[in-house]
Amino acid sequence: MSQAIETVDEDGVIERVSGPVVTATDLDARMNDVVYVGNEGLMGEVIEIEGNLTTIQVYEETSGVGPGEPVENTGEPLSVDLGPGMLNAIYDGVQRPLDVLEEKMGTAFLDRGVDAPGIDFEKVWEFEPTVDEGDSVGPGDVIGEVPETASITHKVMVPPNYEGGEVTSIEAGEFTVDEPVAELDSGEEVTMHQEWPVREARPANEKETPTIPLVSGQRILDGLFPIAKGGTAAIPGPFGSGKTVTQHQLAKWADADIVVYVGCGERGNEMTEVIEDFPELEDPKTGKPLMSRTCLIANTSNMPVAARESCIYTGITIAEYFRDMGYDVALMADSTSRWAEAMREISSRLEEMPGEEGYPAYLAASLSEFYERAGLFQNINGTQGSVSVIGAVSPPGGDFSEPVTQNTLRIVKTFWALDADLAERRHFPSINWTESYSLYRQQLDPWFRENVEEDWPEVRQWAVDVLDEEGELQEIVQLVGKDALPEDQQLTLEVARYLREAWLQQNAFHDVDTYCDPKKTYRMLRAIKTFNDEAFEALEAGVPVEEIADVDAVPRLNRMGTAEEWNEFIDELESDLEEQIRSLY
Ligand SMILES: Nc1ncnc2c1ncn2[C@@H]1O[C@H](COP(=O)(O)OP(=O)(O)OP(=O)(O)O)[C@@H](O)[C@H]1O
Ligand SMILES: [Mg+2]
Incomplete structure (x- = not known):
């Protein structure tokens, strides 16, 4: 061990390994610096400094790493590489692409001491400027675009920690992520690549109240x-x-x-x-x-x-x-x-x-x-x-x-x-x-009113009330049975059952039901409410609950979710409900 200390004069030396936590002595480091630990150079981060003792959390399996091995400091905080190439990627917890690791090492998830950048530094991207020479740009400003994937245009931005200035040169063309695509009169060069320390939020001007x-x-x-x-x-x-x-x-x-x-x-x-x-x-x-x-x-x-x-x-x-x-x-x-x-x-x-x-x-x-x-x-x-x-x-x-x-x-x-x-x-x-x-809910209501239906919040409140009432009635049902309830409460239970089965339930694995447009969500709820309104009128006219619940069209409520042509399906269902329930009295 003492020999190891002599051979690694600037590096630190491992004193103790405890699972993912390694302590080292004589390491010149700051909090959150990234370090390479041991002979294999496992990636780690400084999480505590106490006098001459530095504690490091290691992002890789540490078995076999022992006291006396060196620790090398990069002097940089744990950062991600930002730029085109992150979409479509699969990373590990420190942004090493799993497919690249797999290629390099033959197996995914397992091997140690392999460093791989988060974005491909060799890949060439098509850069199209969105500003001209002579334009002034500040921190964060978009200076150009890259068609990153079929669906997303990547915006190339001046890094937030740049000073900014007048664009002295910018050109369309093909570039790798670390080739400058623009130069500023501040002397700064903008590339498609930014680094950012992960533990620090990227700056923004203001947080706003979300309404969508x-x-x-x-x-x-x-x-x-x-x-x-x-x-x-x-x-x-x-x-x-x-x-x-x-x-x-x-x-x-x-x-x-x-x-x-x-x-x-x-x-x-x-x-x-x-x-x-x-x-x-x-x-x-x-x-x-x-x-x-x-x-x-x-x-x-x-x-x-x-x-x-x-x-x-x-x-x-x-x-x-x-x-x-x-x-x-x-x-x-x-x-x-x-x-x-x-x-x-x-x-x-x-x-x-x-x-x-x-x-x-x-x-x-x-x-x-x-x-x-x-x-x-x-x-x-x-x-x-x-x-x-x-x-x-x-x-x-x-x-x-x-x-x-x-x-x-x-x-x-x-x-x-x-x-x-x-x-x-x-x-x-x-x-x-x-x-x-x-x-x-409340701050989003205007959006739903405008983009789905004017009475969305009211219809939703109706559903909430029925479900609440069902909760209360269920307690009584447990004690005395459903038949002991008055007819109108029995009907409420019936309506609530459709709210649960036809509306709240949704099968993630059914081709159609897996996604429900908000307009369809609304229409389905309306249909159940139509059943409710028609049914209560019939009840008032003296029709017994069983007869109402027995109407042919009613169970079709349960098929709304899986109906592909849902507009037609629900239109027809609502008019059948109306007609059939009204024909009972
Ligand atoms: N919306 C849904 N539609 C249909 N089936 C579902 C739905 N949600 C859950 N399931 C069923 O429940 C099962 C368990 O769900 P899931 O794996 O999401 O549970 P989990 O809470 O993540 O469990 P774990 O604690 O084990 O991670 C699924 O395999 C599926 O069969
Ligand atoms: Mg799970």
Whole structure:
């Protein structure tokens, strides 16, 4: 060991290895510097400095690394490479492309000490200027465009930390990402490549109040608990309740320009599904491959725990970069609980004072820093862009009182509570409509009124009231049975049943039902309300409930979701309901 110290004069020396945490002596480093650890040069980040002792979290498996081996400091914080080439990519938690790693090493996920840039430095891109020589440009300004994928035009921007100035030369042509595409009179050269430290939010002028929904095509979300573009949402749920399916549905169908999907610490097969599934999916908006507007970040449960801690930051930084171009970005993280567990593991290796249930005392702060980076922003270049963040939470035993769920709840404005009972009854998506909420409802109502139907909020309120009433009636039914209820309450139960079965339930795996246009969501609800209104009139005229419920057309309500020509289907259904129920009296 002493010999090793002599041979590595400027480098630090490993003193102790404890899983992903390594301590080194004599390393000249600052907090968050990236270092290369051991003879293999494993990538790590400085997370604590105490006198001559530096603590490092290592993003790769550390078995076999031992005391005496060198630690080399890069002097740079953990950063991502930003530029064309991130869409269609699959990265690990520190933005190493998994396909490049696989090519270099023959296997994915496993090998160590391999460095690979996040974007391809050899690839040539077609650059088209959007400013002229002589124009003045400031930090963040767009100076040109690159057709990155079939669906997305990449905007080349002056880096936020540049001074800016007058453009002295700019030309269309083919460039690699680190060749200058423009020169400024400040002496600065702009390339298509930016680096940004992942733990620092990219600057923006202002956060604004979001008023446009991120339309998900999922009835219960758009209909009852909408999230805004630039909003935050959490999906907590017990094992097997539908967290991943919901996240996938959002990644596929939400009307975001760009999707960043962070698979964080979940089982390898869930991520394999994404990796195999997504490239084959078509973007419903453009008919082009979905991956051409998607960036995947994978840190599965068999990958190193420290890279799980960082994958969230890598994802949100990439999301912010596209936001800066004026895009609406949606980031899904599945699951933030695994991320919190990674923090817990690292914290315990550091022998920090544990907080609730062993999580570090800074759990709440880390969660809120992450969700804070969501929002609708006035960018520094004057464009408007948004980052919506949707985090899955996996509370052990499905108990929402645990610290990750509780701390997340204090931050996010949309809460989609998954429910084990509903999942067991195969009611999907098993989102509990009494526990869930959206604090965006009111600010999004004007959009729904204008873009879907004027009375959207009123019709929604009608549905909420019926479901509430059903909840209360169910308690009585449990005690005395349904037949003991007065007829009008029995009818309410019948209407509520259709709300649940025909409207709230939605099959993610049915070709048609998987996506529901908000207009269809509204029409379906209206149809159930038509049934309700006709039925109550019949009841008043003396028709018994059983007769009303027996009307031929009624069960057709359950086929609205899967109906392809839904406009015609619902028109016909509504007029049949009217006619058949009216004929009873
Ligand atoms: N919207 C849906 N439509 C149809 N089936 C669904 C839907 N949501 C969930 N399911 C069913 O529930 C199963 C479990 O869902 P999912 O894998 O998303 O659960 P999870 O909460 O992510 O579980 P885990 O805790 O194991 O990660 C799915 O395989 C599917 O069969
Ligand atoms: Mg899952």
